[in-house]
Amino acid sequence: MSEHKENQLHQNSRGIGYLPGLAMDFVIFGFDQDQLKILLLEYRNTTLCALPGGFIRESENLNDAARRVLHERTGLADIYLDQFYTFGDLARYDKVPLRTIMQAKGMNPADDHWLLRRFVSVGYYALIDFSKAAPVPDTLSDTCVWYTLENLPQLMLDHQAIIQKALDTLRADLDRKLGGNDSWAAPLLPESFTMRELQKLYETILGQKLRRSGFQRKVLGLGILERLEKQYSGGAHKAPYLYQFVKGN
Amino acid sequence: MSEHKENQLHQNSRGIGYLPGLAMDFVIFGFDQDQLKILLLEYRNTTLCALPGGFIRESENLNDAARRVLHERTGLADIYLDQFYTFGDLARYDKVPLRTIMQAKGMNPADDHWLLRRFVSVGYYALIDFSKAAPVPDTLSDTCVWYTLENLPQLMLDHQAIIQKALDTLRADLDRKLGGNDSWAAPLLPESFTMRELQKLYETILGQKLRRSGFQRKVLGLGILERLEKQYSGGAHKAPYLYQFVKGN
C-alpha cells in the first residue's frame, strides 16, 4: 500500500494535500534475461520489502496520480499502466511493520498518525522497459530492487496477494490484449527481437511452456509483427529473423 | 458516486463513521421479459437519475460494505457481485446536480459540505433475481426504477460511463465465467428455464444474435446444465426441455 511515501505529512510542506485514506500500489513488471521481475522497495534496519506506492493529490485525477508516481519511481513516462483491483480489507492493514519502518527512520508516530490509519488502495500494474528504468526509492525506503517472480522476499501487509492478483489479471488479459493492435509487450522487449525472445516472454508471464510452431503460427497470424532482415551473430545455429512491432496502428 | 446516501452527515446519528472521500456505485442488472434492466434512483422535483451507491464504514471491509449496501437497496443477500473499476477523475464530479438534489430535499448545503466534495468511487456490478428484488430508495432519492439498457434516462455525473464500463466487463467475462463451475447466470433466470431463455439472456447481454445449434452445443458441452422433463405448456410448437444449473459444484 504505499503508505510509505515521499512526505511524512498528509499535507506536505508546499501545501499540496492528498486524499485521505486512499493510496495506490504498483506492481511494476520488467523483463530481463528471460525472467519476469518486479520492482520492490527495501527498508534499511528492517527485513521488510514493499511494493512502490503513492497517494493522490486533492486536485489530481486518479490515473494521472498513477502516472506521476510511476514516473517518480522509475523515471519513465508513457508507460503501459492498468488498474486491476482496489483493495479494501481491514485485515490487510497492519500497523506493526509500518511502525517498525517509521521508527527505523527515527520517527515515533502516535497511534493515530495518518500513516497508521486504515487505507484503501487502488492496485495498478505496469509493464516497463527494464533497460531504460532508473529506479528511485522514496523517502521512507532505502533502495529499489528488482526481484524475480519466483524469488520474492517476505512482503509487507497484503502485498503478496496484490502481486498475485496483478499477475492473474495480466495472464487473463494476455490474449485479449494481443488481439488489439496495441503492442503492449513492446516495453518489455528490445526494439527488435527474435521469435524465441517473444515466446520466452509469453512463457514467463504465463508460467508455462508453449509449442514453438503453434506460437509462431498464432502470433504471425495477428499481423502485429514486422519481419526484418536476419541477424548473423547468435549461436551455433541457423540465424533467426528479427521482428519488431508494427508501429502506429 | 452514490454521494446520495442514507445519512446526511458523514458521521451518522449512531456515531458510525464512514471513510471520507470514498464511495461505491452499483450497476445492478436484472433480467425480465427478455430484457436486461438496470436499477436506478430518481429524485422528485428534478429530472435526475443516478446509480445506487453507498459509503464504507470505518471498520468494514470494502467488499462487505458492497454487500451491505446492495442488501439495503434490494433486500437480497448472497448476490453475485463483482468489483470492476475504480473511478477517480476530477471531471466526473460536478457539484451542481448534487446541490440541486439536496436543495429539492430542503437542504441548503455549504460549499464545503462533505457531500459536495470530491469522491473516488469503486464500481461494482451485480446480477440479481429480478423477481425476488424489493428495491428500496435511499433517503435522498424518492423511487427505485428499473430501466431497460437501451432506454436509459439522463444520468448524473459520469454514471453513464460507469454503466458502459460495467457492461463491457460483464461481456468480456461472460465466457470465462461460464468455464468456471459457478452458475453466475442463475440469479437472472427462474429456477428452471428453457434453452431459448438462456440463449436470450446471452444475446441480450452480448447485444448480438447467436446461432441456435452452436449455442446449444457449446453450453451443453460445459456440463453445467441438468436436463429435466419436458414442459407441456408453451406455444404452438414442440415442447422444449427444461434445464437447471447443476448445484453445488
Place this chain on the structure above:
DNA sequence: TATTATTGTCCCACAATGAGACAATATTGA
C-alpha cells in the same frame, strides 16, 4: 569439414465452429 544447436516451414490428425437441413411435435384454428 563434420558436428551441433536452433530455426523456418510444412504436415497430419483431431477438435472446435459456422451455417444450415430436417424430422418431431404441442398448440391453434378451421
Place this chain on the structure above:
DNA sequence: TCAATATTGTCTCATTGTGGGACAATAATA
C-alpha cells in the same frame, strides 16, 4: 378431427483452429 404453424432437438458438412511433431536449412564451433 385434422391440417397448419412455430419451434425444438438433432444431425450433417465444410471450414477453421490447435496439438504435436517431422524435416531440411544453416551459422557457429571444433
